[in-house]
Amino acid sequence: MKKEAVDAVISGLKQAGVEVVCYLPDSLLKELYPALDADPDIRTVQVTNEGEGAAICGGVFLSGKRAALIMENSGLRASVEHLARLGLGAGIPVIMIMSHRGDLGENNWWAIPHGITMEPILDALRTPYRIVKQTDEISQAIQDSYTWSYNAYHHSAVVLSGGIVR
């Protein structure tokens, strides 16, 4: 992930008013995590699985502050239970930013399931998403995601793909 893309994610988060980021580190976004940790305006919480991260983000929402859950798209599978209960059960939104593993061009066999399962799971959770492939589209996509989720009170996602993570 290039520095411009890292900066664009952090800029988008700040434009959206995000103060807390929960993450489980992954390889495609690996440059993003230390940059978030180093940012004085963002409190980061490393979690043990993405479902736990979703729950923490839900709690941050209830406090009136804004949170993001950042992860590989495989983390969606680990967090389905939590996301379903929070979003579909109670209307507590979690905004997710995830790397697009398993897209066409994927060169790791173990990552193929991540691409195949991502969109059906997002659809099953009635969660709209935008797949972003250009760095100059990142910040607006993140802001749009927050605007939607804070009117729908439901989850939304930004998928970082293409040249952003390759």
Next chain:
Amino acid sequence: MMKRYECMQRLGAQLDDELVILSLGGAVDEWYNAAPHMREGSLFQQQLGCVTGEALGLAIGLPNRRIVSLDTDGGLLFDLGILATLGNEKPENLFVVVWDNESYQSIGGPKTHTASGTVNLAEIARGCGIEQAFVVRDLDEFEDHCRRGLGAKEPYVIVAKTDGILQPGISRKHSDGREDKYIFVRHVEKTEGVSIMGPSEHN
């Protein structure tokens, strides 16, 4: 064996402006009746494995407010990793009570892993670096731990061993998760002076 309802009455008597996140099952109706003054300040959810995580998020978002997580043995076993995160994050305003009745009471009482006697949730918490973690079996001790936990400047976890008998004769709370969320959010907005679910823009 302690009764969960009596524990709740002792805990509720110590609460005023705290915020409570609680678990699913019979504990929801019991808390609704045992601490009626805390109804608006309590988030009644049906969220296995989400309770202490949500409470941590709330504690991070409101560092000057005392947050109470009322979790359960089944719920915590579902998401044990949260203890490791609590151990690392060390929130100064989060008090966790785990109602451990050694069973999945809400579905009729099949045993959880704590029923074997070999699984100790407080020991797991201590192994995660949460030094203030205790198994409690006596009502007066429970009350005393609540007092200390509510004033602690580090995460404090009580595993309260209770019987699996639902308090008889209590009324059912009949709102759903969405209504409960609105009630809770409006209470946070009012007491914190913030807007969480505000009006839409006109355009």
